Each structure stands twice: as structure tokens, then as C-alpha cells.
Amino acid sequence: MSEVRFTQEHEWVRLDGDEATVGITKYAAEKLGDVVFVELPEPGRKVGAGGEIAVVESVKAASDVYSPLSGEVTAANAALVDNPAQVNEDPEGASWFFKLKLADKGELAKLMTAAQYEEFVKGL
């Protein structure tokens, strides 16, 4: 059973074994408006927890996406490059941004559960 965790920066991460899949939350996608472009990291790139790893652009804004966990990028979702609109359609499913091989699974515990994230968003 793969668990999904959330950051205060509105990223979600789902762990399957050693590999984590990362995307942005529905809340974030809605706030951004129409997504027009996504800049994804290249496989092989190493990143620390909280490091800038991707950019998602709407017409009027460019928002940095931070990696929830430390690790090495293993894949980026090429479908988003051809069809950035997909991010608005299914941000927490098919529109994942990248996959990470984790450096330290222990970091996961620091992130919010789905319920905790829901509470967090309510307070915004």
C-alpha cells in the first residue's frame, strides 16, 4: 500500500518501495490557474529536501516547485511538456512531475498525511 504525503509547499509524494513520485496538489493547481508550461529536471539530477527542482508556469506567474525529499531524479513526466494543461486536469494522479530514488526514507515521516494537509489548507 503506497502512502501519499504532503508538504506545506503544496507538493505531494507517493512512495513505492525505494522510488518516490512527486507532483503538486490540486489546491496548488487551482491557485495557479491555467498551467502553460512545466520545466522538469533531468534524470540523474541530485537534490536535497526543500531544494528547487522544477518550475510550473501559468500565464502571469512562474512558481518554483521544491523537492519534498532528498534523492536522485530517475524520471520526468514528458507528457506534461507536450500538454501542460494536463496539470490542471489530474494534478494528483497522471500529472506527476518526476520520480526520485530516495536518499533517506526517514525524511518521509516529517511530511504531512492527507488529513493533516487538508487541515493545513483549510487554515490558509
Add this chain to the structure above:
Amino acid sequence: MTMNNQGRPTAPGTIEANELATISGDRGLDHEEPLIFDLGRDGMTGVDLPDVQLSETRLGGQRRKGPVGLPGLSEPEVIRHYVRLSRMNYAIDAGLYPLGSCTMKHNPRLNEKMARLPGFGDLHPLSPQSATQGALALISQLMKWLTTLTGMPAVAMSPKAGAHGELCGLLAIRAAIEARGETRKRILVPESAHGTNPATAAFAGFTIDEVKGTADGRVDMIELEGKLGPDVAAIMLTNPNTCGLFERDIRHMADATHKAGAYFYCDGANFNAIAGRVRPGDLGIDAMHINLHKTFSTPHGGGGPGAGPVVLSAALAPFAPLPLLVHDANGFRLIEDRDALPKGARPFGRMSAFHGQMGMFVRALAYMLSHGRDGVRQASEDAVLSANYILASLKDVMSAPFGDGPCMHEALFDDSFLAGTGVTTLDFAKAMIDEGYHPMTMYFPLVVHGAMLIEPTESESKESLDRFVHVLRELALEAKAGKMARFEGAPRLSPRRRLDETAAARKPVLRWRKKELPQAAE
């Protein structure tokens, strides 16, 4: 991820047309106009030039093999094309442009006439200097106006726009620091700053450290002082600031900055508020660019050209870029050669080819001579008076976050007054278009929500201001009363309805391309 709260609808959806369509597609004086590429015909031209054949060429084997692909039109067709395009534009000549931080004042036509005198317009930049003494004298006169109005000892004339001037100022600061043998990489920028400030700082190789504002819309001086240190190269402030307010503590901030060994860069975009009354040099600045296309009336031209000369303190003056203008017994001279510099000069480099935006210098000097020091002061007073008149006339129906005190030359509103109405700043602005007004500056500065920044300038009559105030009042009242008709789907009466910016960004089409002819069916 950073939650950039600028997300707002950029794809308008579709609406039905419900008026009787014309046969031509045009409506009265409003004409639809195709692209020039769709109008052209092979072999047609709008100029009469002799057709010389080249018998032998010395083109190094680089002669063009294929056509460029340009359309050909006669002169009447070209004129009609551009006249029709022009009629789709709003312009200051046609109406008030309340754009905060842009200073859309009247563009005097005398300035255009003077810039076109052959002695200026038809003058080559590399003419022998003895043949350009009038031009150099003009630049010198303009330098005198700029340094005198700002109370600064020197000015660099070559930057081609405000942002270019910011770069010039920061490069001078960088050179001054290096000359002291120090390394300072950080620049302090208020969160309310115009985007060019951090962009320029990054361009010049610095890192940016943002300083928050206070509840009364000014830079937080305590936080600023706390952030100063031996690694800070400069602070970049705008005064009056982007909320339209004078930074009361500016001299204190300048002193603290200098004490920390840093420099004070001032963004001069809002100089119109204080020109002829306050000299930024007296406030302790080290460098300030002046937008000649704002304060000094050179035309905005649909996006340019501008000019951004930078006044410099004694500490920075030695590092002014090439070329330098000197005046001695032999007359005026441009110094372009690093090995022939006047004593003490250590230019950091060159900002661009040649000597600066001479065409804009002529226009700006014509403005200054027409106004005089008394007219410049009157302009700033009328600009401030008009902005305060608008603030006083609207703050009861619209929300002014800093409306308790006077503003300078621009009045800032936010979208609190629209809360719960379903009308956004964007909708409000688009409804203004239907009323015959260009919208005010929207969503800037970023420090208030749904900002609306209004700068009327001194060029509006009281009747014009009253009409503008009346329209905004009525729109605000209708929004608050839940009357959505004017806002939904606005604008309705302009040459185009709201445009799909989302599609334009997702699948950019940035040029016309020749269509391949379809194969004829068999």
C-alpha cells in the same frame, strides 16, 4: 512550491455574438485588418528604385540564393494597412491613461519637430567631433538640467532605457566596491519593488535579499538596518515608492547604508512627484536613473524607445561608463578611448555602441526648456494634487490601503472593496475599457491584493478627472450592489473581446508562415 498569487483566469471562454453581422465583417469606422503577408502580391513595391543588375559582384560567394519571402504592396495599401492598425489602439492623445508608475503625461509635438531638425536627426554618430558641436552642447545642457534637478554632481547619459540605467548604476557600484578591494554580493530590495530591480541586480551578478514593508506602506527601516552588513553592496529603493508614498525615513536609511559601506541606488521612475521641489541628492542617494519617457515626456511609442540616464554621486562618478563628455577650451569632446581619460576617470566599460539616445535627449531638453524650473515644479505639484484628488474622491467607495494620509503622484487601491462581489480587479479593469478608459496599473505592486495603481499626471483637466472619478464611482457601486452586467464578459465594445492568453502561451505562434498549398484533388 512558491504560491505565486498571480494566478487569474487567462482563458476567457466563448460568448455568442448577438448583433446583426455586417456583410463585410467591418463595422462602421472599425475595420478588420489582415496581416501584411496576406495582402501582398509578387512583384509589387511601394518604392520606386532603379533596377540595377550587378555585372560582377564582390560578395565573397555569399549572394542570397533564395527569396526573403516578403510581401509586396503599393504605398496606398501600406498606408491604409497601418492607419487601420493604428485605429485599434488607445493612446494618450485620445484619452486618460491612469497607469501608475508609467507617468503617461502629454507628449508635446514641439519635441517631435525639434528631434527631426536635420542637424540632429541626420547626424552620424561618428562624424568628426568638430562637426557635432551643437549636438554635444545639447547633451551637455541636458546633463546640466538632470544634475541640477537632482542635486548630483555627475550623470551617465548612455543607458538606453530605465532598466538599462539600473544596470549602469549597479555596474558602477560594483566597480566602486572592487576598487576598494572588497567583495560584496548582496543587494537589499523592498518586496514592493518593480521587477526590473531584482532582475537587474541578478544580471549584474548580485544576490537579492528582500526587505518587507510596514503596515503604512513603506520600507521597514528596522529590518533594512538589520540586514545591512559587510557583504551588502547596495540597497535599491524607489522614492516615492511603488505604493505612491514618500519614504519618510529615507535619509536615515541612506546614512545607515553608507555607514555599512554600501551604496544607495534609487529607482527614479516616480521622479515626477518631486521634480523641482526635492533633490534626491539631498536625500543621500548614490545613483538614480531617470526615465526620460516618464518624467520628461518623451513618447512611449507603443513600448519604446526610452532613455535612462543615471545621475551619480561623487563616490560613483569616476566609474561612469564610456563615452565621457568633456568641455574645454577647444569645445566639446566625447572621450571614447580608455587611454585618454580625464584624471580620476575609471569607466567600468561601455553600455552600448555610440553615445546614447540622442533623439530622446532633444525631446527631453525641448520639454525642459518649455517648462523651465518653474514649470517642472508646477508639473510635480499638479501631478500630486490630481492623484490626491482622485484618492479623496474615491476612497469612500473603493478601498485605499494607505488612504489615511496623502499620496504622492499616484493613488493605490486594492480589491478589498470588491470582496464578496464576484468581481475581480481584472473584471473591474476590463469594464473600464468599455467606458472608454485604459485601465490603471493592475496587480502591481505585489504587496497589496489585487492592486490598482492610478497616476493621472499633470496633463489632465479637472473636467477630465471628474469624468474619470464619476465612472469609477459608478462601477464600484454597481459591483458592490451585485450588478454584474458591466463586468461579465467585459470588454464588449473594444476592437477585441478578452483574448486567450493561455492558448497563446501553451502553443506559441510567434510569426506568420507561408501555407503549403493543398494538393489538387484528382
Add this chain to the structure above:
Amino acid sequence: MRYHPLTPADRARMLAKIGAGSVDELFRDVPQSAVVPLSAFDLPDGQGEIEVERALSRLAAKNAAAGAGPSFLGAGAYRHHVPAAVDHLIQRSEFLTSYTPYQPEIAQGTLQYMFEFQTQVALLTGMEVANASLYDGSTATAEAVLMAQRVTRRPKAILSGGLHPHYAETVETVAALSGEVVRAPVTPGRSEDLASLIDDKTACVVVQSPDVFGLIRDIGAVAAAAHAKGALLIAVVTEVVSLGLLEAPGFLGADIVACEGQSLGNGLNFGGPYVGLFATREKFLRQMPGRLTGETADAAGKRGYVLTLSTREQHIRREKATSNICTNSGLCCLAFTIHLSLLGEEGLARLARLNHARASALADTLSRIPGVSLVTASFFNEFTLKLPKPAAGVVDALAAKGILAGVPASRLMPHDPTARDLLIVAATETTTDEDAAAFAAALKEALS
């Protein structure tokens, strides 16, 4: 004051509405000590139109306008005939006094001509995409170098010795911040070896053609050498009319093209305002600086244009922007596009042929003068002569006779001994046979 519509009665009523006793009260946030009286400014009071016109006309009269006599000045700015329709159209209120098209519904005029301009620049340069203009050719070249550094993630820029020295200095001023700039030696009229300077730290090689001496360079060969090492080729063109006769840099392997557009639609104006053209390949689009217009549709389904891909720019990306530029050259860009629309394919081709023919004939005439030799075997409308004595003095002597004889190379390269005797001469469609004859006669006399 004729530009200020408010009357004293208006001001009084406005102050009453505001609830202030005087305008001074509105400035109460300004420290009293910072407010200075009018007398503190050592500047004249305002003058009427008659006086201002007289004063500025006097200054204008002290300059030798290029049209007043034979003029052969070039080296980055060229005297061409601008059809009367151009200046008339750019002075229409809706073009002259409009703002940047941030509200596209009421700025379709500006946006459409920008779209047409972007297309024209792409066609001229043989590139896939172009922006809506930068300040001028020199800053466009600097922006191209910075872009190449970003795209390749390499620090070094190699500048051809034929690059206009002002352009090279401009590049050095900004590119040295983020990397290294190497200037190849100046070799007037001769080919240079750039390939040996290119290594795996090279982001780009910058080649101007025709170069500052007028020589037409082999862009293709340099492009191949650059690409072999993973570097980009930046082609610089300071005389845009040359693209009416010479092969487009895009078809020769250029990755970025930076041009000065002044020759079309824009007068000499003592060096500015000019208009920088910038074009590149589609794959580098998001690294391209400057304003961009894109095609789209409005809510009623009509075709329209908007500023697009703004996330590259300063007002959104702030410190991560591709550049800090906040303008394009607006009206100069309009003048360029109108002039080119008037010329069309046929007109541009004729204009270019005419320029080359005039320059060719002039080069022959002048190189027949004893002691004078032609240094540039190939050229478009500008060539370089070697004189038997320093060119600067000769130019001054001819200027005293009302002839602007060209740019002495020493003006641009004051410390290069090989430049001292070189004279850079330009001819355009405005050069008459009488001009050429007067020049030849005066030059012969000055050299005898």
C-alpha cells in the same frame, strides 16, 4: 504654462475636496529640510515655443548634417533614404502616444505590427523565431552572448576581430560578469583563425558579417567549427540592408542572429534611438530575452494578438528573468516594419543591389588614386581603404571642405597601429555620382 490644464480655480476646488489648505500639505511626508525653493535651481524659467525653437535650431545648425554634403560615414550606422510615408505614419497619435500593449483588447494595432515585425526579422535572418526588438545591435549582441552562456552552461565567448569595437566593448561589460570574453586579433581585410580558439568551455563564437571593415566573412565555416566543439554561432549584422543581397545567417548555421535595424525606417539620430533585431531557433525560445507577441483568438473567436511567454521577463520572473529588459524599441520597430513593408521583396532586392553597385563603383574610383589601395576584396556597401598617411587627418581635412569622408579606423581602434592608415567608407542609394566625384577629387588633393 501651455501644457498644464489646471487653473488656479481648479486647484482651489481640488484642495477643498481633499481637505488640504495648500499643495504643500500634500507633501508633508517630505522632510522640511529636503524641500528646496525654486531659486535653488540654477536653471532658466519656462519659455514659449518660439524661444525654444530658436534655441534648439541654433544648436542644430552647428552640426554637419549628413545630407548637407557628400557623406560616406558608416561603421555601424548608415544613411539611407526613408520614404516620407514612414515618418508620417509613426507620428499618428495611436502609435506615437500609446503605451506598451499590456491591455491587448485596445492595443491590437501595436500587437499586430509587432507580430508582422517578428515575422519579417525571422525571414530576413533565415531563423525560426524573432522577438519584438531590443535596444540596438550592440546590446542585442551582448544579450545573445548571455543567452548562449545559459543555453550551453559554458562561460567563454569568442569575439571575431572583425566585430565592431563598440559591440565588443558592450559584450565585455556584461558578459565578463558571467564568464570570459576572448577578443581575437584584428586582421583588416584578411581572414582570421577562430577555430583554434574554440574549446569545450566555449559557449559561443561571435562573427560580424559584413564586418566592421566591410569584409564579408565566411559564417558557415565558423559555424561548423563552433558546432564541432558544442558551441553556438552568433552572427552579427550591423547593416540590415545587406540581408537583401547576402545569404541569411540562419541558412549558414547561425544559432542566434543579432542585428542593428537602424538602416530601415530610422535616421542616424547621432547614435540613437536605434532598434536591435534578435532571432534564434525554436528550441532556444524560452531562453530568448525581450518582448514577444503571439497569435491567439478572443472570446468571440476573432484572431488577435497578445504579449506572450512573459514568464521569461523581469516583471514576472524578477531575479530569474532572461534579461532585465523592460522595453522594446517600439516606435523604431514600427518605422522598420513600415519601411520594409513599403519595400517588399522587389524593393529590398533593388535597394540592396543599388547599395552594392554604388559602393563597388566608388571603391574602384577611389582605389585608382595614387597611394590608395582597397583592403577588403569582398564587401556589401562598405569597404576599407589603406591610405598613404593617417586617415584621421585626411578625414578632418575633407570635413573642412564639407565632405564627410568616412570613419577613420583609428576612431574605433585608437591603439592599433595597423588601423591608423585605414579609412572605412560606406556608400548607399543616397550616394550620387557628384558625391563620388567630389570625394575622389578632394581625397586626391589631400593625399598629394
